[in-house]
Amino acid sequence: MMKKYSALTKYINLLKNDNAGEWICDKENDGSSERPIHVPFVSYSIAVNNLADDIYKFAKESDEIxxxxxxxxxxxxxxxxxxxxxxxxxxxxxxxxx
Known part of the structure; x- marks a missing residue:
């Protein structure tokens, strides 16, 4: 049964020391119509993006979810x-x- 979840549990150790992501905030624009401020967003780490892909894949293939x-x-x-x-x-x- 553990092997069944190994596609997800492998991220436990990978994410322990991962910063997970970084907030990207627009500090260059002033909010005018010519230079609108972009909405802040998170730029996720490679490990987090891969985890998200594997979660979707697991959910699609699993009979449990x-x-x-x-x-x-x-x-x-x-x-x-x-x-x-x-x-x-x-x-x-x-x-x-x-």
């Missing part, structure tokens, strides 16, 4: 739909509807 079942999983675990409730939920003890 079914986006259409998110609401059912939340409900089955007695978690209310909302930021506070979801942040407090213990993901390690969640019942996944396989």
């Amino acid at each position: 079914v986006p259409s079942k998110y609401a059912e999983i939340i409900q089955a675990n007695g978690i209310e739909w909302g930021y506070d409730s979801m942040m407090k939920a213990d993901a390690f003890n969640v019942y996944w509807l396989y």
Whole structure:
């Protein structure tokens, strides 16, 4: 079973010392119509970008991650739909509807 997740767990050590990304903020433009200020964004590290690609690939190929079942999983675990409730939920003890 561990091999199944190795495509994702390999990033645990890779990200320990990675800066993950850097905020890019426009410090050159003044906000005028000729020189509008660009919206700040994060330029992610190579490791983070690769992790994101592997997460999408894993989700697409996995029978465990079914986006259409998110609401059912939340409900089955007695978690209310909302930021506070979801942040407090213990993901390690969640019942996944396989």
